[in-house]
Amino acid sequence: MAYSFDFPAVFDYTPVLVDGVVLTAALTVVSTVAGVSIGIAGAAARTSGVKALDTAVGVYVEVIRNTPFLVQLFFIFFGLPTLGIRLPEWQAAVLAMVVNLGAYSTEIIRAGIQATPRGLIEAGESLAMTRAEIFRHIVIKPAMKKIWPALSSQIVIVMLGSSVCSQIAAEELTFAANFIQSRNFRPFEVYFVVTALYLGLAVLLRWLLARFGNLVFARRAARA
Amino acid sequence: MPEFTTWDILYNLILAARWTVVLSILAFICGGIAGLLVLLGRVSPLPWLRRTMNLYIELFQGTPLLMQIFIVFFAFPLMGVETTAWTAAVVALTLFTSAYLAEIWRGCVESVPKGQWEASESLAMSFTEQMRYVILPQALRVAVPPTVGFSVQVIKGTAVTSIIGFVELTKAGTMITNATFQPFLVYGLVGLLYFALCYPLSVYAKRLERTLHVAR
Amino acid sequence: MRFAKFLGAVGFAAALFAAAAPGPARADALETITKAGVLKVAVPQDFPPFGSVGPDLKPLGYDIDTATLIAKELGVKVELVPVTSTNRIPYLTTGKADLVISSLGKNAEREKVIDFSVAYAPFFNGVFGPDNVKADKVDDLAGKAVGVTRGSVEDIELSKVAPASANIRRYEDNNGTISAFLSGQVELIATGNVVAAAILERNPPRKPVSKFLIKNSPCFIGVSKGETALLEKVNAIIAKAKTDGSLDAIAQKWLKAPLPKDL
Incomplete structure (x- = not known):
């Protein structure tokens, strides 16, 4: 019995697909804002010179970067209730993605900060700026500009990683794919369409992040 | 129903972790070989080959690993090839690895100074000879740290194969969790085992970067 | 430029899929099974008492025992293929398993895609x-x-x-x-x-x-659509198992109750 393709069967469920796309996008936006914020804070902590802070954040970073995202998600969703912390699937998914992106961002941004030319910092010190002021006005912006491509890649990776949140019944795009497939028994066609949607999301996200980077971190000519 | 002690849990997880290791090694080696071919296509002087390989890389870097695994798992039988969860896992991870390694290595190849290309071309070397004798040996030095670093991603990627039912460390974790009602302990141990596998490689990659650091 | 790249990647993927021609029409499943001497049965691993695992992570349960019984009657070895609820039907339709014995319920949508045997377990x-x-x-x-x-x-x-x-x-x-x-x-x-x-x-x-x-919603065995020879044989085996008490024995072992008379 040869297999015959049936793509219209997928588009019967277009509302489900749309929901999936919207929810994946929402999940990504929220996680990115929170995750990058944690990254900046974490990088600041690691370069602050306070050894205890550096080690503590270091442990967090290494644990997250050396364990799979799926396991982190299951730990939060299925494991934490044992301690009395029960997070419903959206909160669990966001928390997992934020914690994950936060660790990677910390390292990426830290690399950017550590590449700040010594001369700039000394100039700030000679103007009697505090460490916090130096960080805020002199260090962080050029650092972000430098590492923005690497950070953008990581954000796209996290967006694609949201796919496993389907496993805790968060109704994002992969969940939509599996739901439709379980109703029309056309896994091949469904997965093909959803993969194309993810590809579109990735391209769109990369473009948006590039525009954002140019907008916020571009050096203003007047500053020269 | 049989009872699990903590040692039973750990023992079964470690047994399952063997499959994680086997899958990772296999995917890394096959992915490496495939990645080399993709790389050669990506930097080749033939425009159509460059573009095809570029699209291949865009495809695998722009879609979730989970979707790639699902597609391999359901598409191959349609081509008449019998697939188990194991074969699908190996194939999907290999393709995934090949795309990422090809990109990593491309960056390394492009870091080789243009003068090297010109000098070897002026010696009437063909493209293959240039790659083999001049470019790749130099790119290799820069490539080792990020390649070792990517092996960690491969190990973490094997966790996703649990979703199509391949019994590696994560799948064993979900099965044992329901048999023992101890998700915190079980997933904690699963995380620890992954950490034990990945952290040494991460540290090694960092050390390599320091010692093999190519001064700019 | 970006959009063109996106279209290109999708087109590339489409080309890959198009190259994958739909598989050839399959030979009669019953013949293939008898010739190969192996019956591939999709069984659950996470659904006690139909299919679960012990501390050695080996499958055991009602469905596993039923699968073994059918294979014995067919005179072949049984190969247990662990599946989940969501991929058990795709396994059958893509030929990864000959039978699905996984506490499968019958309904109209599924009937469009696969064939069902007579009931073998109450549910x-x-x-x-x-x-x-x-x-x-x-x-x-x-x-x-x-x-x-x-x-x-x-x-x-x-x-x-x-x-x-x-x-x-x-x-x-x-x-x-x-x-x-x-x-x-x-x-x-x-x-x-x-x-x-x-x-x-x-x-x-x-x-x-x-x-x-x-x-x-009693449990039925799933068979690939159109495999009438296999379906008839499976139905015959189940009918025999009901009358000679072997299916009842399985029910007693796993469900702690005899089979209902009207199954």
Whole structure:
């Protein structure tokens, strides 16, 4: 019995697909804002010179970067209730993605900060700026500009990683794919369409992040 | 129903972790070989080959690993090839690895100074000879740290194969969790085992970067 | 430029799929099985007492015993292929398994895609939960979180009758659904009566006590569409097993009760 393709069967469920796309996008936006914020804070902590802070954040970073995202998600969703912390699937998914992106961002941004030319910092010190002021006005912006491509890649990776949140019944795009497939028994066609949607999301996200980077971190000519 | 002690849990997880290791090694080696071919296509002087390989890389870097695994798992039988969860896992991870390694290595190849290309071309070397004798040996030095670093991603990627039912460390974790009602302990141990596998490689990659650091 | 790249990548993927021509028409399954001497049966691993694992992670259960029985009658070896609720039908339609013996319920949508044997096991779908959650009838589900395995008969039936404000959470496989219930992520679970009983037996932290039953949905064996020879043979084997008591023995072992007369 040869297999015959049936793509219209997928588009019967277009509302489900749309929901999936919207929810994946929402999940990504929220996680990115929170995750990058944690990254900046974490990088600041690691370069602050306070050894205890550096080690503590270091442990967090290494644990997250050396364990799979799926396991982190299951730990939060299925494991934490044992301690009395029960997070419903959206909160669990966001928390997992934020914690994950936060660790990677910390390292990426830290690399950017550590590449700040010594001369700039000394100039700030000679103007009697505090460490916090130096960080805020002199260090962080050029650092972000430098590492923005690497950070953008990581954000796209996290967006694609949201796919496993389907496993805790968060109704994002992969969940939509599996739901439709379980109703029309056309896994091949469904997965093909959803993969194309993810590809579109990735391209769109990369473009948006590039525009954002140019907008916020571009050096203003007047500053020269 | 049989009872699990903590040692039973750990023992079964470690047994399952063997499959994680086997899958990772296999995917890394096959992915490496495939990645080399993709790389050669990506930097080749033939425009159509460059573009095809570029699209291949865009495809695998722009879609979730989970979707790639699902597609391999359901598409191959349609081509008449019998697939188990194991074969699908190996194939999907290999393709995934090949795309990422090809990109990593491309960056390394492009870091080789243009003068090297010109000098070897002026010696009437063909493209293959240039790659083999001049470019790749130099790119290799820069490539080792990020390649070792990517092996960690491969190990973490094997966790996703649990979703199509391949019994590696994560799948064993979900099965044992329901048999023992101890998700915190079980997933904690699963995380620890992954950490034990990945952290040494991460540290090694960092050390390599320091010692093999190519001064700019 | 970006959009062109995107289209190109999609086109590339499409070309890859187009190159994958649909598989050749399969030879008669019964012939293939007898010739190869192996019967591939898709069985569950996360759905006691039909299919689960012991500490050695080997499969055991009602469905596994049934599969072994059928293989013996056919004179071939049995190869157990572990599946989840969501991929068991795709396994059959893509030829990865010859039979699906996985507490499979029959309904109209599935009948379009696969063929069913006669019933081989009794099964009631229902909603279960701890004593302190009130849910005596389906309308009580309003505003409550119910876990169910995606694509199962419980999922389809519950989705038809549940009130609009019921929060139905669908998990990828029974492992996920049971995990969600045990960890308290969902208050109630919609599953089979014997499955809830098997969980209760192990003294779980949250007890799935029967709240109400949704449907009497016995289990059938799934066969690929059009494989009439195989289907007839399987039906004959099940009929024989019912009369000579071997199926009853399996029922006693796993369900702790004899087979209902009207199965």
